Amino acid sequence: MPFIPATLIALLILVASLAHADLLPYDNDPEYDDGSYGSYPKQTFKSFDIEAPRPNVVHRSEGCNSRAYTFIAPRGKIIPATPMILDQNQQMVFASREYQNVYDFRVQQWRGKPHLTLWTGKDQVRGHGTGDYRILDSSYKEVKRVQAGNGMKGDLHEFLITEKGTALITVYHVVEVDLGSVGGPKKGYIYESIFQEMDLETDEILFQWVAREHYDFKDTYRPLGPDGTKQKPWDWFHINSIEKDPKGNFLISARYTHSLTYIDGESTKPIWILGGKRNEFTDLSDGKATNFAGQHDARWHNGYQVITLFDNAGDYDKQFADESRGIRLRMDFKEMNVKLEVEYKTPQPRFAASQASMQVLPSGNVLLGYGFNGFFAEFAHDGKLLCEVHFEAASAFTSGDIQSYRTSKKPWIGKPQNPPDAVFEKGVVYVSWNGATEVYQWMLQALDPSWGEAGYRAVDTVVKDGFETAIPCDEANVWERYVRVVALNRNGTELGMSKKLDIDYTDMTRLEKTWSNTRDYSTNVFTVVIILFLVLIAVFYFWRRMNTSGTARVRGIRVGSVSESLGSMGDAMREKGILGGLLSAASRGRRSSSGLNGRGKYTTVSNGEA
Helix, strand or coil, rough: CCCCHHHHHHHHHHHHHHHCCCCCCEECHHHHHHCCCCCEEEEECCCCCCCCCCCCHHHHHHHHHCCEEEEEECCCCCCCCCCECCCCCCEEEEECCCCCCCEEEEEEEEEECCCEEEEECCCCCCCCCCCEEEEEEECCCCCEEEEECCCEEEEEEEEEECCEEEEEEEEEEEEECCCCHHHHCCCEEEEEEEEEEECCCCCCCEEEEHHCCCCHHHHHHCCCCCCCHHHHHHHCEEEEEEECCCCEEEEEEEEECEEEEECCCCCEEEEECCCCCCCCECCCCCCCCCCCCCCCCEEEEECCCCCEEEEEEECCCCCCCCCCCCEEEECCCCCCCCEEEECCCCCCCCCCCCCCCEECCCCEEEECCCCCCCCCEECCCCCEEEEEEEECCCCCCCCCECCCCCCEECCCCCCCCCEEEEEEEEEEEEEEEECCCCEEEEEEEEEEEECCCCCCEEEEEEEECEEEEEEECCCCCCCCCCCEEEEEEECCCCEECCEEECCCCCCCHHHHHHHHHHCCHCCHHHHHHHHHHHHHHHHHHHHHHHHCCCCCHHHHCCCHHHHHHHHHHHHHHHHHHHHHHHHHHHHHHHHHCCCCHHHHHCCCCCCCCC
């Protein structure tokens, strides 16, 4: 009977626990990261048909809190591509399954307003893709579709909108070339790395740059191997980021040459090259400023005197260092020197074989997304880790099960055009509004048909908590036939309302409602009897242990069983009703001695393998 004390304590927080329709993120749970809950622990909802990740917050700090949202696009071997927005509690705010594949999902300014942008298309093209770019407004409506110019297909790596309203895009185009200089055939084939600048109003191509016109095949670190045929073109350069400065020049990153190139916006010629075989800078940090490899997301900062990038430290074929890192480089263009100012690493070394991102936030914090691995981390300016969030089990890192090309953090106001989604089930109304960021409270309203549409009365108002909120709705508080749910902001202003729901009770039994849905525990005689019965058994249990084994043994009761039951009890009772929840928690408690974590076995959390 070791489960009874933990079960009794869990009853004390039952009311608060049942207030959540969402499952809260895990709190530095080792069983999450060892894969006990699967590669991608997730949850589903009653009111909206989509799966959301249930992350593991490994490190947390108040220093990460802001009004910004986190933008990811999880995809991989076991999940479909899903652009997604998370709030600062790592709970889902928005998700969509409308796109075939999604990369580079983020907020950008266009026409003076924030918009969402993304790439979608075919990504099974040896590390790049063929598709187009989408721009969405604050209602999540697509307002523009952008395609590459000159008869080419847009690549997934970059779609950056400049302050002047142009777009910088990457292109991978198959061309026939002579590969004799690297031991290949005279008639060989490569993926040519190209970038274009396009006017978003006219779709005119303003600038185009081709890597082969300025780099030699011998500059790459990627061997030709069996590639170079028409069926398997050689990806030798691999452009993955572009940025334009006020001078009209461009900074680009190339993964397979391990280099950054600063390009003249008029002549297209390189002004200088940092890193790789053609490095032109003296490294003042014993090689640590120029030894990056397979890097991504190179960006200007501090008046174009500082460059940041994510140093992958290698790729699938070769690893040049033990771990990936973010780095901040101080440039001296007069003396042609470079110095490593700060590097950003997680306490547990992590290697991202592909993808990844680095963003400097307005606070000075730095956000790293680990691309091929399903997690992101936020650091203070000086490199101290503040927060680390996993949406994939650490044991599955490098497997490709869960990936997100980039991770970014930006303020966002979402105002979806569609109404909130609500369903009535067994005495509870479940409500959500995919993408709505301004909802603070939900008001449940009831209507008697004889009153007409103007006769709605307010039944209850609850604070929104997570993506989906559960509101009790049975004969104890609603006697009318119909209900709806109204979304309110912090000022009490109405934002939208759900469709009318028919809550005819004739299909429900009083017993089912009492066990599964009633929150007024003081009037629920059955519940009171159960609790009193457990209290008596618990008292007897403690008395027996203290008289047979001494107080030392009582102190030896495994504390972990208490914390496990606290979470599992609330989850189980929401899913199975009061009686079922008690029995479920009891069963989990009996298994606790074998190392099972009851909270992780909640049936809503998928093992990620289905």
